[in-house]
Amino acid sequence: MGTGTIRSLSSLVKRPPLSRFSGIDLPLVSEGIKDHDGLSAAAAQSRASVLRSRAESYIALSRHEAAIADLTESIALAPGNARAWRLRGESHRMIERYEAALEDFDEALKLEPDSAYALGSRGQTHAAMGRLEEAMADFDHALTLSPDSLWILEAKADALVDLDRLDEALDEHAKILALNGDLPYSWVARGDLYQRLHLYAEAIDDYTKALDLEPEHVRALSRRGEAFRMADRYEEALVDLSRALELDPDNDRALGSRGAVLSELGDNEAALSDLDRAIELDPEYVWAYRVRGEIFQELDRHEEAVSDFTQALHLEFGD
Structure with a gap:
């Protein structure tokens, strides 16, 4: 399919709010505050x-x-x-x-050992580094503290997929959907996993629920x-992919898929027009080179086919 390992779209996964008005610090003296350019303890805390x-808005x-930069100065002022x-x-x-x-x-976590947010984020960091067992330990701990946290459940499901523990990943997606079946992305995420398992009918059902x-x-x-x-239902595929491209004309993956369908x-x-555009948008789109190479081969345009297959090998294997 060429889409790679399923990963969560973090921009769509809800985290707890970074702050609330009730959490704004009052300028009280704290023993954790260091002197900073002659500021009083109260001024430093403020x-x-x-x-x-301000850092929260920068993050947003x-x-x-x-x-x-802001948080580094803030930590120097109030390291606790x-x-x-x-x-x-x-x-x-x-x-x-x-x-x-x-x-x-x-x-x-030294300061707040039971912070599900910090544990979940550290787990995501471990996962990004390929330290999947350490990621799982953080996610499991976080979920004992906040069992209904959708973004942590989603991150854990992703780690389980990377560990090839796919049945357990499906269990996590079932928990997510039980908590919030009104979120389209939750259905899409499980549909992606079904598709990875080559369970195309189940994937289509989940994408349909999202839609x-x-x-x-x-x-x-x-x-x-x-x-x-993938289920050889090409006319239906063409309808969906064309509609996706009406809404997002520069969706390189939809262009690649529609190219294969056409x-x-x-x-x-x-x-070829769709695949040319997909590769223009993402010059490292390996699967698109492979499909375009096969079409060139079918058309007896073998020099172009060789070029595309060579590029695919270079990108995927470093040849």
Whole structure:
């Protein structure tokens, strides 16, 4: 299918809010505050609080370097604030500075050992580093503290997929859907897992449930189209993939899939147009090179076929 390992779309997975008005620090003296440019203890705590709040907005804007700068100063002012360590760890994680993220989550957990948020985020960091057993330990601990946390359940399901413990991953998705079956992404995520298991009818059912909730959900349309393609239901696949591309014309995966469908339906020129555009959007789209190479081969355009197969081998295996 060319879509790689299933992973959660973190932008769609709900986390607990980073702050609440009741959590704003009051300028009281704290023994954890260090002197900073001659500020009084109360002023230092107040400044640290504002810096943390500004950092949250930077994080929401994906301006993680700016967030890290604010949080570093905030930590210098008030090193005993677990939230600052946790937020800086999350910013480091989002820009793939995983070792720094782990250090920050470790500090946060020294201050708040029962923080499900920090445990879940540290688990995601371990998973991103390929340390799947350590990730599972963090997720399991976090879920004893917050058993209904959807984003942690989703992260655990992803780790189980990477560990090839697919039946257990399906169990986690069942928990997610029991908690919130009104979230289209939850159905899409399980549909992706069914598709990985080559259970295309089950995948199509889950994508359909997502589309019942949100008829213009681009990923559900694209993935259902792919499942239809894998089940040799090409006309239905073409309808879904075309609708996904009406909504998102630069969806490279939908273009690649539609290209393969059009080829199966005998329209190789239209197929090549879609695959050319998919590769233009993502020059490292290995599967698109392979499909386009096969079409070139079918058309006796063997020099172009060789070029595409060579590029696919280079990208996937380093040849």
